Amino acid sequence: MAGSSTKRYPLYAKDYELFEEVGEGVSATVYRARCIALNENVAIKIMDLEKCRNDMETIRKEVHIMSLIDHPNLLKAHCSFIDRNSLWIVMPYMSGGSCFHLMKSVYPEGLEQPIIATLLREVLKALVYLHRQGHIHRDVKAGNILVHSKGVVKLGDFGVSACMFDSGDRMRTRNTFVGTPCWMAPEVMQQVDGYDFKYLAHGHAPFSKYPPMKVLLMTLQHAPPRLDYDRDKKFSKSFRELIAACLVKDPKKRPTSAKLLKHPFFKHARSTDYLSRKILHGLSPLGERFKKLKETEAELFKGINGDKEQLSQHEYMRGISAWNFDLEDLRKEASLVSKNPDDEMCSSETRELNGNQDMPKRNPMVQRSKTMSLEMFKVSDKASDTMSRSNSLTTGAILPSFHRKFLPAIGYQVGILSDESNARRPSKGAAETLALEETDQVEPLADTKQTLTVEEPDQVEPLADTKQMGKAETELEKPKNGCTVSHVNRAASEILPLLQSLLVQNDIQRDKVIRLIRFFDRTAETENPISNTEGVQVCMLFFPHCGLMWVLSMLNLRA
Ligand SMILES: Nc1ncnc2c1ncn2[C@@H]1O[C@H](COP(=O)(O)OP(=O)(O)OP(=O)(O)O)[C@@H](O)[C@H]1O
Numbered sequence: 001m002a003g004s005s006t007k008r009y010p011l012y013a014k015d016y017e018l019f020e021e022v023g024e025g026v027s028a029t030v031y032r033a034r035c036i037a038l039n040e041n042v043a044i045k046i047m048d049l050e051k052c053r054n055d056m057e058t059i060r061k062e063v064h065i066m067s068l069i070d071h072p073n074l075l076k077a078h079c080s081f082i083d084r085n086s087l088w089i090v091m092p093y094m095s096g097g098s099c100f101h102l103m104k105s106v107y108p109e110g111l112e113q114p115i116i117a118t119l120l121r122e123v124l125k126a127l128v129y130l131h132r133q134g135h136i137h138r139d140v141k142a143g144n145i146l147v148h149s150k151g152v153v154k155l156g157d158f159g160v161s162a163c164m165f166d167s168g169d170r171m172r173t174r175n176t177f178v179g180t181p182c183w184m185a186p187e188v189m190q191q192v193d194g195y196d197f198k199y200l201a202h203g204h205a206p207f208s209k210y211p212p213m214k215v216l217l218m219t220l221q222h223a224p225p226r227l228d229y230d231r232d233k234k235f236s237k238s239f240r241e242l243i244a245a246c247l248v249k250d251p252k253k254r255p256t257s258a259k260l261l262k263h264p265f266f267k268h269a270r271s272t273d274y275l276s277r278k279i280l281h282g283l284s285p286l287g288e289r290f291k292k293l294k295e296t297e298a299e300l301f302k303g304i305n306g307d308k309e310q311l312s313q314h315e316y317m318r319g320i321s322a323w324n325f326d327l328e329d330l331r332k333e334a335s336l337v338s339k340n341p342d343d344e345m346c347s348s349e350t351r352e353l354n355g356n357q358d359m360p361k362r363n364p365m366v367q368r369s370k371t372m373s374l375e376m377f378k379v380s381d382k383a384s385d386t387m388s389r390s391n392s393l394t395t396g397a398i399l400p401s402f403h404r405k406f407l408p409a410i411g412y413q414v415g416i417l418s419d420e421s422n423a424r425r426p427s428k429g430a431a432e433t434l435a436l437e438e439t440d441q442v443e444p445l446a447d448t449k450q451t452l453t454v455e456e457p458d459q460v461e462p463l464a465d466t467k468q469m470g471k472a473e474t475e476l477e478k479p480k481n482g483c484t485v486s487h488v489n490r491a492a493s494e495i496l497p498l499l500q501s502l503l504v505q506n507d508i509q510r511d512k513v514i515r516l517i518r519f520f521d522r523t524a525e526t527e528n529p530i531s532n533t534e535g536v537q538v539c540m541l542f543f544p545h546c547g548l549m550w551v552l553s554m555l556n557l558r559a
Contacts, residue, residue, distance in 0.1 A: 007038060007078075009035060009038070009042075009078040009079040009090050010035065010036075010037055010079075011079060011081040012081065012083075013081075013083040013088060015035065015036050015037055016033045016034065016035055016036065016042070016044060016088075016090070017033060017034040017036060018031045018033045018044065019031060019032040019033060019034070019287070020032055020287035020290075020291070021287065021290060021291075022043065022097065022286045022287050022290050023043075023097070023098065023101070023290060024294075025143075025157070027047050028045045028046060028047040028089075029045075029046055030043055030044070030045045030046075031043065031044050031046065032093055032286070032287060033090075033093075035078075035090070041093045041095075042078065042090050042091065042092065042093050043090075043091050043092065043093040043094065044088055044089065044090050044091075045088070045089040045091065046086050046087070046088055046089075047059065047086060047087045047089075048085060048086050049082075049085050049086060049087055050085045059087060062089075062157075063077065063080045063087070063089060065135065066080075066089065066091070067079075067080070069129075069130070069133070069135075071125070071126055071129040071130075072125075072152070072154075073122050073123065073125045073126035073129070073153060073154055073155060074126045074129065074130070074154060074155055074156075075091055075092065075094070075146060075154040075155065075156035075157075076091070076092075077089050077090065077091050078090045078091055078092070091156075092148070092154070094146035094147060094148050094152075094154060094156075095148060095149040095285075095286055096146070096147030096148055096149055096151075096276075096279075096280045096283070096286070097146065097147065097286045097289060097290065098142060098143045098144065098145060098146050098147075099119060099142040099143075099145040099146075099147065100141070100142035100143035100145075101143075101286075101289065101290065101293060102147065102279060103142060104293055105289045105290075105292060105293050106279075106283060106289070107279070111279065112278075113234075113235060113236060113239060113268050114268045114269065114270050114274070114278075115274075115275060115278055115279055116239075116268075117265060117266055117267075117268035117269035117270075118153075118269045118270050118271075118272065118274060118275050119145065119147075119153055119275065120266075120269075121261065121266050121269040122152075122153035122154075122272070123140065123145055123153065123155055124257050124260055124261045125261070126154070126155040127140070127155070127257040128257045128258045128261065131256070131257060131258075137155065139157060140155065143157075144156050144157040147275065147279075147280065149276060149280055150272070150273075150276050151271075151272035151273050151274065151275035151276030151277075151280065152272055153272065153275070236265070236268070238263065238264040238265040238267070238268075239265050239268075241263075241264075241265070242260070242263050242265040245260075245263075246260070
């Protein structure tokens with residue numbers, strides 16, 4: 001990548017002196033550093049490419065965007081290069097740190113209105129520019145809003161941004177479920193499942209106390225939050241109005257970034273000097289603040305050790321973007337029931353699932369089904385209605401198959417686990433309907449439940465009495481290649497929710513799930529491929545949603 005200005009930044013690690021750590025994300029660590037040749041303070045984001053969860057294309061895109069953008073409120077990379085297994089991205093050093101860190105370490109009670117207005121005006125300017133260039137950021141949050149000691153505000157982290165005008169393969173990116181769940185707009189979450197603003201947290205992201213999947217599922221059922229608590233009285237009418245406008249659920253009714261900039265609330269905004277005087281003056285160096293924060297966090301979370309749910313919550317509370325799920329992968333996962341798995345691969349993959357030595361002894365996937373609150377997976381009829389309606393509004397024909405297949409699979413599992421009588425009475429539910437609909441398309445899949453149970457006898461919650469289920473399903477069964485619809489449905493109703501919970505616990509199990517998904521994926525053709533028009537439609541939804549992200553960040557700021 002070429003240098004970002006007339007200055008030429010060297011492209012070798014030896015030309016930089018690395019100092020203390022000043023930030024940490026999911027995929028990278030950020031250091032204060034000095035460019036020796038230019039005698040200039042810089043920040044260097046170092047990504048270990050071997051450990052990095054993002055694929056090369058995502059990383060390449062981040063670097064590419066960081067090199068192309070040219071706006072005072074966007075964090076442009078000076079240069080980037082590979083050093084052994086790591087990617088180094090050299091960028092301006094934002095000595096104030098991120099707003100997230102500022103709030104966590106110095107302003108736990110939140111920031112004053114003129115400061116919020118000033119910060120957000122700067123972020124909006126960046127978004128307006130990005131949108132005009134055809135980009136959508138998709139992860140606007142306090143952790144990605146960086147402040148320089150002089151009060152300059154820059155939006156950073158383009159790891160999950162997308163281009164609004166991509167086509168072909170890259171179009172998929174726009175349908176990728178990326179970002180940080182707490183800051184996501186409903187329509188972004190709806191691509192996968194539900195979303196709900198029950199209440200807004202103050203001083204942390206909405207729902208940050210919940211496990212990520214809960215955040216996703218606590219969706220759609222409630223009216224958008226407002227600033228109408230007693231404690232919010234200190235905020236002006238214009239601020240409340242702005243919040244209300246940004247939190248409208250229908251993205252089409254939400255103002256664009258450009259329109260928001262004209263909102264009367266921004267009369268409260270001041271100069272960036274003001275920011276520097278009011279919030280940065282007298283602060284200890286960023287590295288010190290960061291170190292302290294890390295120590296506090298370590299203290300807070302020292303008991304959680306291997307618990308995946310708590311770990312992911314930990315990531316969550318640290319405000320990092322822990323999830324990068326691919327909608328397309330999930331859709332394919334959901335459509336496995338209806339496709340034609342290859343017998344051989346099927347059994348080998350099932351063997352892998354059950355017998356692979358890599359499989360952790362205490363399989364969290366299995367444990368999870370036992371310990372997870374059922375409420376987490378409950379999606380009320382009303383909610384799923386709303387979801388379907390919203391989906392047809394927002395994503396057109398992209399999602400029906402997902403909802404038809406995936407949500408019912410979850411519902412089926414809930415029924416089985418939550419109600420003993422239900423477990424023995426196969427409901428006239430979605431799984432059956434599905435079986436009826438897709439009888440002639442289904443190919444065999446091994447009885448994974450049985451083998452899972454064998455592997456984890458003391459941990460596995462029996463998912464259902466399959467004999468009973470089988471009885472009622474007999475009429476639906478149409479043997480084909482030695483297997484039946486009910487086999488597949490049973491396997492699917494067990495595997496899909498488990499896969500989903502695995503995904504939620506991310507990281508460690510993620511690779512395994514992806515392997516499974518790929519296997520099923522390989523055996524299935526894609527249904528309803530995303531058309532250009534739909535892609536653009538989805539993409540356009542992200543445009544106003546940046547406004548929402550922005551307001552959520554703002555709520556976090558003031559909390
Ligand atoms: N140029 C910079 N100057 C000072 N601090 C920075 C700079 N860039 C990033 N940071 C700090 O490092 C943190 C992590 O950086 P970044 O968000 O780019 O990493 P990431 O792995 O993409 O994280 P995530 O995916 O969680 O957003 C930021 O939240 C911020 O606090």
